[in-house]
Amino acid sequence: MALLPMTCAKPYVPPVKCQGIKTKLVPFILKSIAWSGEGRWIEPFLGSGVVLFNVRPSRALACDVNPHIVELYQQIADGELTVSSVREHLEREGEKLRQTGPDADESYYYEVRDRFNDSGDPLDFLFLNRSCFNGMVRFNQKGEFNVPFCRKPERFRPAYVTRITNQVGAVRDITDDRDWSFKCCDWRETLKRCRPDDFVYLDPPYIGRNTGYFNTEWSEDEARELAQFTRQLPCGFALSMWKKNKYRENDHIAEDWDWAVEKTQSHFYHLGSTEELRNSMTEALLISPGSEAN
Numbered sequence: 253m254a255l256l257p258m259t260c261a262k263p264y265v266p267p268v269k270c271q272g273i274k275t276k277l278v279p280f281i282l283k284s285i286a287w288s289g290e291g292r293w294i295e296p297f298l299g300s301g302v303v304l305f306n307v308r309p310s311r312a313l314a315c316d317v318n319p320h321i322v323e324l325y326q327q328i329a330d331g332e333l334t335v336s337s338v339r340e341h342l343e344r345e346g347e348k349l350r351q352t353g354p355d356a357d358e359s360y361y362y363e364v365r366d367r368f369n370d371s372g373d374p375l376d377f378l379f380l381n382r383s384c385f386n387g388m389v390r391f392n393q394k395g396e397f398n399v400p401f402c403r404k405p406e407r408f409r410p411a412y413v414t415r416i417t418n419q420v421g422a423v424r425d426i427t428d429d430r431d432w433s434f435k436c437c438d439w440r441e442t443l444k445r446c447r448p449d450d451f452v453y454l455d456p457p458y459i460g461r462n463t464g465y466f467n468t469e470w471s472e473d474e475a476r477e478l479a480q481f482t483r484q485l486p487c488g489f490a491l492s493m494w495k496k497n498k499y500r501e502n503d504h505i506a507e508d509w510d511w512a513v514e515k516t517q518s519h520f521y522h523l524g525s526t527e528e529l530r531n532s533m534t535e536a537l538l539i540s541p542g543s544e545a546n
């Protein structure tokens with residue numbers, strides 16, 4: 253039986269957050285693709301991993317240029333980083349953070365950030381990712397994490413710590429009896445490894461924005477190179493890309509992806525507190541011909 257399409261009423265939410273996370277689009281993505289599940293599910297732009305963790309293929313190759321995301325998931329999969337080590341870390345460091353607020357100088361968050369930028373400890377990465385402004389992953393040119401504090405010293409309340417440890421425990425359970433590898437590499441290297449039964453899900457950064465995910469800017473040239481490279485793949489693929497909002501349409505789709513099958517989904521996001529500030533965004537999924545679900 254084919255693994256995809258699949259219905260997914262309530263997506264599993266992973267422990268890592270990042271800008272461009274596809275949690276809300278998971279049901280749309282999973283119902284739009286047809287794939288046997290025989291080869292590997294390959295993701296060159298893993299990010300939070302929310303798509304992979306919901307597809308749950310038997311075999312997967314999960315890659316990202318950000319070594320901290322890759323290291324964190326690899327350590328959870330290997331059992332080096334456990335539910336109890338995460339709980340212990342977040343409770344201890346969360347308590348130190350609490351003691352610096354609410355009127356204090358938020359210095360403990362920045363102490364952990366400096367320590368992480370020296371040592372790269374995955375537990376500190378998780379702590380920062382879950383207490384920084386808007387759950388972002390952003391690094392400067394020197395490769396230093398530079399997202400400011402969310403300004404909530406009480407961040408790591410017991411229920412929040414439990415939610416994160418449950419998310420970590422689920423990653424461990426999902427990866428436990430599956431053949432998955434996590435690798436830190438550029439998308440070109442990942443795509444060279446594709447074989448005919450594999451399926452590739454691509455979710456590159458937005459064009460032209462210095463998203464700062466990890467020392468990278470995603471240029472129009474690189475986006476075009478990805479489109480050309482993808483066209484030569486020996487296997488099926490699907491690529492996520494924003495299509496239009498109230499103000500703009502993404503020209504790159506018509507220019508470089510007109511040969512792919514396009515499926516779209518619109519959703520609303522809020523720019524402010526009132527109903528009038530709701531804005532519609534249309535997201536596209538560009539699928540290799542023959543890999544779309546009926």
Ligand SMILES: C[S@@+](CC[C@H](N)C(=O)[O-])C[C@H]1O[C@@H](n2cnc3c(N)ncnc32)[C@H](O)[C@@H]1O
Pocket residue numbers: 270271272273274275296297298299300301302303315316317318437438439440455456457458465466468
């Ligand atoms: C839009 S995010 C992926 C979001 C992910 N699908 C999710 O739902 O969480 C793009 C990811 O691409 C990664 N990235 C940026 N440039 C890259 C490159 N040259 N090679 C591989 N990964 C890259 C970033 O580190 C980031 O994690």
